[in-house]
Structures are given as structure tokens and as C-alpha cells.
Amino acid sequence: MRRTLIALVTAVLLVGAAGCSSSSDDAKTTTTSGGTTTSLTTGMTDEEIIADINERIRPSLEDAFDAKTVDCILEILEDGGVGKLKADDVVPAYEDRCGVTATEVTGVITGAALVDRGATEEQGKCVADAVAELSYDEVAGYGEKEINAVYEDCGVDVEALTDGTATTTTGG
Secondary structure (H helix, E strand, C coil), X not given: CCHHHHHHHHHXXXXXXXCCCCHHHCEEEEECCCCCEEEEECCCCHHHHHHHHHHHHXXXXXXXXXXXXXXHHHHHHHHHHCCCCXXXXXXXXXXXXXXXXXXXXXXXXXXXXXXXXXXXXXXHHHHHHHHHCCCHHHHHHCCHHXXXXXXXXXXXXXXXXXXCCCCECCCC
């Protein structure tokens, strides 16, 4: 379960930096900053991918950005999610089109995911801010130790979140 928290940031980065093939071949292709390509069978249609992105991600974005920026971010996520936008173009598109960085988006989504798992709103905001201050390459290169350090600096009890018995500690 400890890997679940790593998966939160990794999944957000992959969603934010992913180019996915259309539903006709039921495979999602992601390209990481190092140029590695991975294919995963999703079995989801383009419409299901877009609905999922809107359902899971829109609320956290609406708490952090104005409506125009939220729509812009979601358009990029959707275009990346269904393969309309190449993987290498997703991260720069946030800044070029929306005026936000990929790490700002990643931070907001990660902070919200942590709150959903039992962290406090304050801790989620702290994580969002900490991630936003990093470069995309820094976040993409983080392993479990570095990710957990960010969470712990914000008072998140990583062990409690991974085993479902969330408690809070004081911090950042």
C-alpha cells in the first residue's frame, strides 16, 4: 500500500504528460520525460476517459483556479487522455495555453487526492504548494523517499494514509 502514494504523483504526472491512443485499440501509451513509452490496456472509450477526468479532477481544479483556467487544463488533460495531443506537448501546453505549470496542476491534483485519503485540507494545500515550487523534471525524478518527504514536511502521516488509518501531525 505504501506505493499507493507514489502512484498518486506518478499517475498525475502520467495523466498530465500522457498521450493516449484512441479507444479503437484500447491501449493507453504514455511517454515519460526520459522518452520511455509504456502501453496499458484500458478498455475505456474516449468518452469514458473524458468523463473520468472531469469527475475525478475537475472539483480539485475548481478549488484552485478560475473557471477559464480549469476548462483549459481539462481540455489539455482530455486531449492527452484520448491521444489528440502528443505526450511531449502536454506539459508545455499547460503553460502556453493556460498560464500554469505542470507542477501546479500536479500539486493541486495530488493535494486533493491526499485529502480524499484522509489528509487535512491544510496538508493538501501544503503539498500542492510544495509540488508547484518544483520543476517538472524534479517531480518526475522523485522516488518514494522524496515524495514521502514532501508529504511528511506538510504533516501528512504517510503510514496512516497507506493503511487507511489517517491521522494528522503538525508541520508545514
